[in-house]
Amino acid sequence: MNAQAENWDDLRVFLAVARSGTLSGAARILGVNHSTVFRRVGAFEDALGVRLFERVPSGYLLTPAGEEMREAALRVEEEVAAIGRKVRGQDLRLSGSLRITTIDMLALWLLPRHLTRFRTDYPGIELEVSVSNAALNLTKREADVALRIGNSPPETLVGRRVGRLVFAVYGAREYRLRRPDAELESHDWIGFDSEHAALARRFAEFLPGVQPAYRVNSVAAAMGAAMAGMGLAPLPCGIADREEKLERICDLPASFSLDLWLLTHEDLRRTARIRAFLDFVAEALAGEAELLEGRKPEAWREV
Incomplete structure (x- = not known):
C-alpha cells in the first residue's frame, strides 16, 4: 500500500509539471517548493530509467516517453478520483x-x-x-x-x-447627477469581456453599436466600477438592489436573466x-x- 501511494504521488508530481511546463508552476499546483519538484522529477526518471522531460530555456517539455506516461497517468488520476468520490459518497457524518x-x-x-x-x-x-x-x-x-x-x-x-x-441597468447616484438627461446610448458603459461572452453578446443586442468605455472579466468588478461612478452597468438585481450607492435606471430584456x-x-x-x-x-x-x-x-x- 505504501509503495502504491508513493507511485501515485510520483505521478501527481509528473502531471503537475506536464500541465504547467515549469517547475515553479508545478510547485504552485502542489503547494510545495521548487526544489522539491526538481528532486522528485529527477528521482522518478532515475527509477524508471528514462527521460520524461526535455529541459529547455522556457521550461520542461515532454519527451515521447513522457507523452506515453502522461496518457497512463491521466487514466490513473481518473481512477483514483473515482475511488475517492465513491468512498466519500458513503460518508454519513455531518462533519x-x-x-x-x-x-x-x-x-x-x-x-x-x-x-x-x-x-x-x-x-x-x-x-x-x-x-x-x-x-x-x-x-x-x-x-x-x-x-x-x-x-x-x-x-x-x-x-x-x-x-x-434578473439583470437591470444600474448607476451610482453621483454619476446620475452628472448625466441626468443623457439617452442610454450616450452614457458611459461598463461592459464585459470574453470571459462573460453571454453578457457581452446580450449587451450588444440591447444597445447595438455602443462600445463600453470600460470592460472587465468580473461582475463584481463591474459592480465596483458602477458604485465608483464610472458609468452604467448591467448588474444582477439580487445584488445591486441591496447597495445604497446604486440606483436602478431601467429594466433589461428577459434574455439577460x-x-x-x-x-x-x-x-x-x-x-x-x-x-x-x-x-x-x-x-x-x-x-x-x-x-x-x-x-x-x-x-x-x-x-
Missing part, C-alpha cells in the same frame, strides 16, 4: 470539510449570510470557498459543490436550479454534509426569489 466553488459576485454578496447560518446549524462542517470564474473540475474533486450561473449546466454534474438572476445552479458530482450527492448543504442553500435561495428576480427592490436594502 468534515466541504469545498464550494463559485464566482466572485456570489461569494461576495450572496453566499456569506447563508453560509453564516449554515455554520450555526452544522458547526462540525468546515467550509472552504474557492472563488473562480473558471469552472473547477468536480469530477477530479477540485471542489465538492459548485454554485454557478448559466442556463445550461454541465451534463456530467447533478443538482438543481435554485433561482434566477441567468439561472442559478447548485451542482455536485453524482458520486457525492448522498454524502451527508453535501446533502445537508444542498438542501440548506436551495431552501435559503428559494426564500429570496423576490430579491434575485428584482421585485420590490427597496424592501431589500436592510436584508
Whole structure:
C-alpha cells in the first residue's frame, strides 16, 4: 500500500509539471517548493530509467516517453478520483470539510449570510470557498459543490436550479447627477469581456453599436466600477438592489436573466454534509426569489 501511494504521488508530481511546463508552476499546483519538484522529477526518471522531460530555456517539455506516461497517468488520476468520490459518497457524518466553488459576485454578496447560518446549524462542517470564474473540475474533486450561473449546466454534474438572476441597468447616484438627461446610448458603459461572452453578446443586442468605455472579466468588478461612478452597468438585481450607492435606471430584456445552479458530482450527492448543504442553500435561495428576480427592490436594502 505504501509503495502504491508513493507511485501515485510520483505521478501527481509528473502531471503537475506536464500541465504547467515549469517547475515553479508545478510547485504552485502542489503547494510545495521548487526544489522539491526538481528532486522528485529527477528521482522518478532515475527509477524508471528514462527521460520524461526535455529541459529547455522556457521550461520542461515532454519527451515521447513522457507523452506515453502522461496518457497512463491521466487514466490513473481518473481512477483514483473515482475511488475517492465513491468512498466519500458513503460518508454519513455531518462533519468534515466541504469545498464550494463559485464566482466572485456570489461569494461576495450572496453566499456569506447563508453560509453564516449554515455554520450555526452544522458547526462540525468546515467550509472552504474557492472563488473562480473558471469552472473547477468536480469530477477530479477540485471542489465538492459548485454554485454557478448559466442556463445550461454541465451534463456530467447533478443538482438543481435554485433561482434566477434578473439583470437591470444600474448607476451610482453621483454619476446620475452628472448625466441626468443623457439617452442610454450616450452614457458611459461598463461592459464585459470574453470571459462573460453571454453578457457581452446580450449587451450588444440591447444597445447595438455602443462600445463600453470600460470592460472587465468580473461582475463584481463591474459592480465596483458602477458604485465608483464610472458609468452604467448591467448588474444582477439580487445584488445591486441591496447597495445604497446604486440606483436602478431601467429594466433589461428577459434574455439577460441567468439561472442559478447548485451542482455536485453524482458520486457525492448522498454524502451527508453535501446533502445537508444542498438542501440548506436551495431552501435559503428559494426564500429570496423576490430579491434575485428584482421585485420590490427597496424592501431589500436592510436584508
